[in-house]
Amino acid sequence: MVFLLWTIYTIVLKRESVMIPSPIRVWETFISIARGGYSGILFSHHLRASFVRLFLSLLLGFTTAVPLGFLSGYSQKIRSLVDSFIQFYRPIPPLAYYPLLILWMGIDDRSKIMLLFLAAFAPIYIACVSAIGNIRKDYILSAKSLGASPRKILLNIIWPACLPEIFTGLRNAFGFAYTTLVAAEMTAATSGIGWMVIDASRYLKSDVMFVGIFIMGLSGLIIDKAMLYVEKNLVFWKGRG
Amino acid sequence: MKQTQKSLVTLRDMTFSYEPNQAPILKDVNLKIYPGEFICVVGPSGCGKSTLLNIIAGFLKNQHGEATFKEEPIDGPSWHRGVVFQNQALYPWLTVGENIAFGPENRGIPKKQIKDLVESMLIEIGMTEDIDKHVFELSGGMQQRVQLARVLVNHPELVLMDEPLGALDAITRIKMQNFIRGLWENSKSSVLMITHHIDEALTLGTRILVMKAGGGGIVKEYAVDYTEKLLKDPNRAKIVDERYLKIKEEIYKAFN
Numbered sequence: 001m002v003f004l005l006w007t008i009y010t011i012v013l014k015r016e017s018v019m020i021p022s023p024i025r026v027w028e029t030f031i032s033i034a035r036g037g038y039s040g041i042l043f044s045h046h047l048r049a050s051f052v053r054l055f056l057s058l059l060l061g062f063t064t065a066v067p068l069g070f071l072s073g074y075s076q077k078i079r080s081l082v083d084s085f086i087q088f089y090r091p092i093p094p095l096a097y098y099p100l101l102i103l104w105m106g107i108d109d110r111s112k113i114m115l116l117f118l119a120a121f122a123p124i125y126i127a128c129v130s131a132i133g134n135i136r137k138d139y140i141l142s143a144k145s146l147g148a149s150p151r152k153i154l155l156n157i158i159w160p161a162c163l164p165e166i167f168t169g170l171r172n173a174f175g176f177a178y179t180t181l182v183a184a185e186m187t188a189a190t191s192g193i194g195w196m197v198i199d200a201s202r203y204l205k206s207d208v209m210f211v212g213i214f215i216m217g218l219s220g221l222i223i224d225k226a227m228l229y230v231e232k233n234l235v236f237w238k239g240r241g
Numbered sequence: 242m243k244q245t246q247k248s249l250v251t252l253r254d255m256t257f258s259y260e261p262n263q264a265p266i267l268k269d270v271n272l273k274i275y276p277g278e279f280i281c282v283v284g285p286s287g288c289g290k291s292t293l294l295n296i297i298a299g300f301l302k303n304q305h306g307e308a309t310f311k312e313e314p315i316d317g318p319s320w321h322r323g324v325v326f327q328n329q330a331l332y333p334w335l336t337v338g339e340n341i342a343f344g345p346e347n348r349g350i351p352k353k354q355i356k357d358l359v360e361s362m363l364i365e366i367g368m369t370e371d372i373d374k375h376v377f378e379l380s381g382g383m384q385q386r387v388q389l390a391r392v393l394v395n396h397p398e399l400v401l402m403d404e405p406l407g408a409l410d411a412i413t414r415i416k417m418q419n420f421i422r423g424l425w426e427n428s429k430s431s432v433l434m435i436t437h438h439i440d441e442a443l444t445l446g447t448r449i450l451v452m453k454a455g456g457g458g459i460v461k462e463y464a465v466d467y468t469e470k471l472l473k474d475p476n477r478a479k480i481v482d483e484r485y486l487k488i489k490e491e492i493y494k495a496f497n
Contacts, residue, residue, distance in 0.1 A: 136329070136330070138326045138329070138330040139330065139332065141298075141300055141318070141324065141326075141330075142324060142326060142330045143343075144299075144300075144317070144318035145298055145299070145300075145318040145319070145320065145322060145323060145324040145392075146320055146323070146343055146344040146347055146391070146392070146395065147319070147320035147344055147347040147348050147395070148343075148347045149347070152347055156343075157332065160332070160334040161332075161334075163334075235334075236375070237333035237334050237375065237377060240333065240375075240377040
C-alpha cells in the first residue's frame with residue numbers, strides 16, 4: 001500500500017526529487033551498491049561488519065546471561081547482587097553510555113560489541129531468572145522421585161523447561177541489540193549499514209539512504225522469522241505443555 | 242491379618258507445620274502402611290492429606306516424631322516411592338516413550354533393557370501405538386496412564402497418588418479407576434492415594450483413612466473389600482451393601 005502510493009507519487013505524478021527518489025532509482029542504486037559497493041567499500045563488507053558485531057555480541061550475551069540467570073534463579077543472594085546493577089543500567093539508552101565505552105575501549109569494534117552485549121544481556125538474563133521461577137514444581141519433584149540426580153535435573157528438566165522463555169528473551173535481545181547497532185554505527189563508525197545511511201545523508205544521497213533502510217528492515221525481518229522457525233522446531237512444546 | 246507383616250511405612254507421633262510458630266497442620270499422626278495395601282485418604286481441603294503424602298514421598302521433612310520407610314528414616318525422595326501427580330507432570334519436551342524411560346535411565350539401567358521395560362509398560366497401559374507421540378497430543382486420561390507407567394516402570398514398593406483422577410471427566414474417571422485397580426493387582430505395589438471422591442475411595446481402597454481439617458489428623462479408619470469384589474467380577478454393578486452406605490454416611494458426617 002505504502003509502496004503503491006510511493007510509486008504513484010514519484011512516477012505517475014512525476015514528483016521525484018532529491019528528497020524522495022522513485023522506486024526504480026532506489027532499485028538501481030541498490031544494484032550499483034551491491035555490485036560496486038559504497039564509498040569504495042564493498043557492500044558485502046558493510047553487511048558483514050554489521051552482522052559480525054550483532055552476532056558476536058548476542059553470542060557473548062547468551063553465554064554469560066544464561067549461566068548468571070540460572071545462578072540468580074537458584075540463589076537469592078546472587079540475585080539481589082546482580083539484579084540491582086541490571087535494574088539500574090537497563091532503562092538507560094545504550095547510546096548514553098556509548099561515549100564512555102569508546103573512551104575505555106577505543107572507537108573500533110570492541111566498544112561496539114561491548115555496547116551491544118550490554119544491550120542484549122539484560123533481556124536474556126531477566127528471561128532466565130523468570131523462567132527458573134516459573135518452572136512447574138511438579139517437574140522437579142517428579143524427577144526427584146524418579147531417581148534423577150541434581151545434575152540430571154539441571155540438564156534434563158530445568159534446562160528444557162526454561163528454554164521457551166529463554167528463547168523469547170533471546171528474540172527481545174536481538175531486537176534491542178539490532179536497534180542499538182544501527183544507532184551506534186550512525187554515531188561512530190566507518191563501516192556498516194548504519195554508517196552507510198548516515199554518510200549518505202551528509203551528501204543528500206537519499207536513494208542510498210532508502211536502500212540502507214530497506215536492507216535494515218528486511219534483514220531484521222528475516223532474522224526474526226528465522227529465529228521463530230528455530231524456536232518452533234527446538235521448543236515445539238511451547239504453550240502446549 | 243496384615244498386622245503380622247512388617248510395615249512398609251511407619252509414622253509415629255509425626256508432627257508437621259509449615260511455619261515454625263504456626264499451629265501444626267499434622268499433629269501426632271500415627272500410621273502404618275503394609276505391603277500390598279491400597280490406602281485411600283479422604284478429607285476436606287486443608288486437612289493435611291497432601292502434606293502427609295509429601296512427607297512420605299520425602300518432599301517435606303517432618304519436624305517431630307518418626308517417619309520411616311522400611312525402617313529407615315525418610316530422607317528425601319527416592320524411586321522406591323513413586324509419585325503420581327494430579328496432572329501435567331509429564332515432560333512435554335519428551336515423547337511418551339522417553340517419559341517412561343526417564344526413571345530407568347536415571348538408575349543406569351542398560352539401554353536395551355530400558356527399551357524392553359518401556360515396551361512392556363506400554364502394553365500394560367494399552368498404548369503401544371503412542372510411543373513416539375508427544376504428551377500434549379494425548380487426552381487427559383491417556384496422560385495419566387503414561388504418568389502411572391512412568392512411575393510403575395521403576396517397580397516402586399510404594400506408589401503415592403495425589404488426586405490422580407481429579408482433573409478427569411466422570412466417564413474417563415471410572416475407566417481409570419478400573420485401570421488403576423488392575424495395575425495395583427498386577428504390580429503388587431502398595432498404594433496410598435488421595436481423593437475427594439468417597440465412592441472412589443470405597444471402590445479402590447483396602448483401607449480408608451478419614452482426615453479432619455485443622456490438624457485433626459486421621460480421625461477414622463475403615464478396612465473394606467469392595468475393590469477385591471470388583472476384581473473378582475469386573476462387571477458387577479451392584480457392590481453397594483448396607484455397610485458401604487453406612488461408611489459413606491459416617492464419612493460425610495465426619496466432614497461436616
